[in-house]
Amino acid sequence: MRVGILGSGLMGGKLGTLFTRAGHEVVFSYARRPEKLDRLAREAGGNARAGTPGEAARDADALLLAVHWSRIEDVLQQAGDVSGKVIVSCSLPMNADDTELVVAHTSSGAEELAKRVPGATVISAFNTIPSEVLFAVFEARGNATRPSLVYCGDTGSGKQLAARLIRDVGFDPVDAGQLRIARYTEPFGLLVAQLAYEGEGGPELAYRFERYGK
Amino acid sequence: MRVGILGSGLMGGKLGTLFTRAGHEVVFSYARRPEKLDRLAREAGGNARAGTPGEAARDADALLLAVHWSRIEDVLQQAGDVSGKVIVSCSLPMNADDTELVVAHTSSGAEELAKRVPGATVISAFNTIPSEVLFAVFEARGNATRPSLVYCGDTGSGKQLAARLIRDVGFDPVDAGQLRIARYTEPFGLLVAQLAYEGEGGPELAYRFERYGK
Numbered sequence: 001m002r003v004g005i006l007g008s009g010l011m012g013g014k015l016g017t018l019f020t021r022a023g024h025e026v027v028f029s030y031a032r033r034p035e036k037l038d039r040l041a042r043e044a045g046g047n048a049r050a051g052t053p054g055e056a057a058r059d060a061d062a063l064l065l066a067v068h069w070s071r072i073e074d075v076l077q078q079a080g081d082v083s084g085k086v087i088v089s090c091s092l093p094m095n096a097d098d099t100e101l102v103v104a105h106t107s108s109g110a111e112e113l114a115k116r117v118p119g120a121t122v123i124s125a126f127n128t129i130p131s132e133v134l135f136a137v138f139e140a141r142g143n144a145t146r147p148s149l150v151y152c153g154d155t156g157s158g159k160q161l162a163a164r165l166i167r168d169v170g171f172d173p174v175d176a177g178q179l180r181i182a183r184y185t186e187p188f189g190l191l192v193a194q195l196a197y198e199g200e201g202g203p204e205l206a207y208r209f210e211r212y213g214k
Numbered sequence: 215m216r217v218g219i220l221g222s223g224l225m226g227g228k229l230g231t232l233f234t235r236a237g238h239e240v241v242f243s244y245a246r247r248p249e250k251l252d253r254l255a256r257e258a259g260g261n262a263r264a265g266t267p268g269e270a271a272r273d274a275d276a277l278l279l280a281v282h283w284s285r286i287e288d289v290l291q292q293a294g295d296v297s298g299k300v301i302v303s304c305s306l307p308m309n310a311d312d313t314e315l316v317v318a319h320t321s322s323g324a325e326e327l328a329k330r331v332p333g334a335t336v337i338s339a340f341n342t343i344p345s346e347v348l349f350a351v352f353e354a355r356g357n358a359t360r361p362s363l364v365y366c367g368d369t370g371s372g373k374q375l376a377a378r379l380i381r382d383v384g385f386d387p388v389d390a391g392q393l394r395i396a397r398y399t400e401p402f403g404l405l406v407a408q409l410a411y412e413g414e415g416g417p418e419l420a421y422r423f424e425r426y427g428k
Contacts, residue, residue, distance in 0.1 A: 101319065104318065104319040104401075105315060105318040105319040105401075133425075133426050133427070135427070136426035136427025137426050139427070140426060140427075147424060147426070148421075150405070150409075174409065174413075175413065176405060176408055176409060176413075177408055177412055177413070181405065181408055183401065184401045184402065184404045184405035184408065185405055186401075187318075187319075187397065187398045187400075187401035187402065188398065188401065188402045188405050190398045191364070191390060191395065191398035191399055191402050192423075194390055194391055194395055194398065195364075195388065195390060195423060198391055199388075199389065199390070199391070201425050202425065204425050204426050204427045205423060205424070205425055205426075206423075206424055206425075206426055207362075207421055207422065207423050207424065208421065208422050208424060209406075209409060209419060209420070209421050210361060210419070210420055210421070210422060211347075211415050211416060211418050211419055211420075212347050212350035212351055212354060212361070212418050212419075212420055213347065213349070213350025213353075213418045
């Protein structure tokens, strides 16, 4: 699969590296310093390279949107036409201080994004786990049980694609339903962040849904 | 411990039964039909009885508030003075149709409740798991790993008490921080409900936070 990474910070950099290791063709884009993209591509090895957001988007089967909410407009403008693309977004709609959601309850970041790019398929994923846990989960992907990762969206084919990427990096994809469920998954992402960064035990935190009884 | 149950529906009825089995003295109160309270108390065995909300509150070390959001005012009026009490609330602030939160994002049900009863200590708990999973988790409480249950509140002693009740029914209590974190835990409760009732696999759903690596 060809995966374009829009935003090469903690989440985008790590997920792009893991998508590369899982055998996908990855283009890293959109960092403050272009050298960082080169370094990410070099260190990811395999089939990764640095590029512009437009290059990342051009032939992508999936785009990972991993920028701060305040950068969405800018990165989308640089990416150009994304009609027909599957956009997997892990951007939580946070204010500039990262202290609270600027969209919630009556809408979600994912739904607002979908309105902004009506020709694309938006899937909300990778926004409920801290970046610090990604490599450890990837390394443990052969274990009998995997941590869960919730995702949601309105299009079956786009969701299948997101589920594959989630599986590729070592998580068990959990379909939470339609894109509007991002109104719950996005605050859940903040709950996980609270436990990871403010709780005891460090930020390498993941979660697992399990059924009991029966 | 003496635990008063305000609201004896699915959550209140089951948790009151399990608190009784865990050795606590329980008063079931506030059901549409008083016979239901008698039945719950009889079936719980041990040290359980039926009573009015006022009786449930009178000598309680902890009150479990488990009514529909629309009933909060009514049950509190019937309970009388709750100053100095620890109220463990599992009431999500849902509309009459149970389709969405009526308070969220800029406040939470738990914070609004705390404003309503300023002399009491409000702890938000037991609102992120479906009632269907409670008995199975209780039965499995001897297992090596337990499912998590997040709780939050502003008072250390109240939180300790809530943590004990959580542990008593078979979960691993996870301190999510101050009461304002209910802005995240309440939508998380709706996410779990979505997975339990709309997802595949049935409603006997619990979750577990786990740390990886290190």
